[in-house]
Amino acid sequence: MSIAPLGFALLGHPLGHSLSPAIHQAAYAELGLPHRYELCDVPDEPAVKAALERLREGHFAGLNVTVPWKRLALRLAEHTDRLAAEVGAANVLVRGADSTLTAYNTDVLALAEELAHFAPELRVASVIGNGGAALAAVAALRKQGVSRCVVTARGFDGQEAPESWPHAQQFRRLGAETLAWPARTDALASAWHECIHASQVILQATSAGMHGVDSGEALAELVPWTAAAPGTLAYDVVYNPSDTPFLRRARARGLLAVGGLGMLVGQAAHAFELWLGQRAPREVMRVAAERVLASKASR
Numbered sequence: 001m002s003i004a005p006l007g008f009a010l011l012g013h014p015l016g017h018s019l020s021p022a023i024h025q026a027a028y029a030e031l032g033l034p035h036r037y038e039l040c041d042v043p044d045e046p047a048v049k050a051a052l053e054r055l056r057e058g059h060f061a062g063l064n065v066t067v068p069w070k071r072l073a074l075r076l077a078e079h080t081d082r083l084a085a086e087v088g089a090a091n092v093l094v095r096g097a098d099s100t101l102t103a104y105n106t107d108v109l110a111l112a113e114e115l116a117h118f119a120p121e122l123r124v125a126s127v128i129g130n131g132g133a134a135l136a137a138v139a140a141l142r143k144q145g146v147s148r149c150v151v152t153a154r155g156f157d158g159q160e161a162p163e164s165w166p167h168a169q170q171f172r173r174l175g176a177e178t179l180a181w182p183a184r185t186d187a188l189a190s191a192w193h194e195c196i197h198a199s200q201v202i203l204q205a206t207s208a209g210m211h212g213v214d215s216g217e218a219l220a221e222l223v224p225w226t227a228a229a230p231g232t233l234a235y236d237v238v239y240n241p242s243d244t245p246f247l248r249r250a251r252a253r254g255l256l257a258v259g260g261l262g263m264l265v266g267q268a269a270h271a272f273e274l275w276l277g278q279r280a281p282r283e284v285m286r287v288a289a290e291r292v293l294a295s296k297a298s299r
Contacts, residue, residue: 005034007059008275011051011073012066015039017211017240019289020064023268026288030281035061045072052076056099062275063093064268067207070132077103087139088170089132092271104274107133110266111140111237115201118258119144119233124198127151127176128219129205130167133237137205138174149176150195153206158184183222197227202250204236209244211296220245225253232256239264242293265289 010020024037040063042048048069055063065073070089074080077093078100084090090103115122125141127134130153141149155166158180162168168178182192196202202223209216216238223246228234234250239260250257269280 003034005036006061006275008035008037008062008064009040009051009060010037010064010066011040011042011048011069013041013043013068015041015066018066019240019264019292020268022288022292023265023285024272026284027269027272027281030284031278033276042069048072049076052093052101055093055095055101058095058099061095062271064271065091065093067132074103077101079103081105083108083139086174087132087135088167089135091132091267092274094274104271105136105139106267106270106274107136107263108139108143109270110263111136112143113266114235114258114262115140115144115233117262118235118256119201122146122200124148124195125150125201125203126192126195126199127203127205128222129153130155130165130171131206134205135167135170135174137203137237138171138176141201141203142175146201148198150179150199151176152179152181152192154181156180158188189224192222193224193227196224197229199228199232201233201235202228202255204234204238204244204246207238209236209241209246210238211240216245220249223249225249225255228253228255230254233258236260237263239289240293241297261286261289261293 021037028035074090079102081104084103084105087105092104092106094102122144125146127137151171180188182188207213208219232255234255234257236246237260238244247257265286269282272280
């Protein structure tokens with residue numbers, strides 16, 4: 001019996017860096033599925049809403065969502081999975097039989113898997129960033145049983161009340177502590193130094209160092225690397241390029257430095273399984289992602 005081809009897509013803006021089509025198409029090819037996966041660049045809110053209507057109408061069978069539309073996708077879906085509700089952002093939309101949409105956050109699941117593999121003994125973590133990736137990181141850390149999580153971000157201005165910091169209250173609802181940006185004063189730098197010293201994980205959850213965004217050098221210099229204990233995991237959610245200033249500085253200190261490719265593949269695999277109800281061929285998906293990254297690096 002032949003399988004009807006289905007359409008899937010990634011919503012976001014911009015999308016030139018995305019590896020998602022290669023990852024998903026490799027999975028379809030491995031399993032002999034006739035499905036297609038495409039990029040859908042949506043520059044504004046009306047374009048996002050139009051794409052979701054196409055999903056409801058059956059033009060797509062499922063959608064991934066990336067920056068800057070993860071929060072909007074959550075608000076527009078009729079139903080919300082618990083993890084997506086906790087984080088306040090969705091990266092996967094699933095169309096139900098009644099054409100309603102359910103929002104999921106598979107970033108949390110994928111990062112929790114990465115942490116379980118690379119840092120199974122977690123107690124304290126330091127997170128840099130205050131966007132959707134940082135919120136997913138805190139949720140993943142909590143899922144792994146971390147007892148203390150400290151979050152700092154450029155938008156956390158020590159001259160203003162912590163209640164006014166962007167998304168700070170949501171981080172605190174997730175059980176994290178918030179620290180003003182440590183570059184502001186010596187006292188904050190000292191507090192950040194203590195956090196890094198106590199941490200088993202330093203998690204970079206911004207776009208710093210991403211291809212086409214910025215060099216990432218300034219953020220890498222923010223971390224007091226000499227305070228990090230041997231065996232600390234330095235995890236960078238950035239996957240393109242595969243090596244960032246954050247990772248290079250961590251490696252020079254002798255830390256375990258891991259980029260975000262595993263998280264990218266993991267979230268894609270979870271999305272695949274939500275849409276199609278069958279196990280994703282993760283190794284094939286990872287090899288496809290690595291091949292594309294290698295080709296980009298050689299240009």
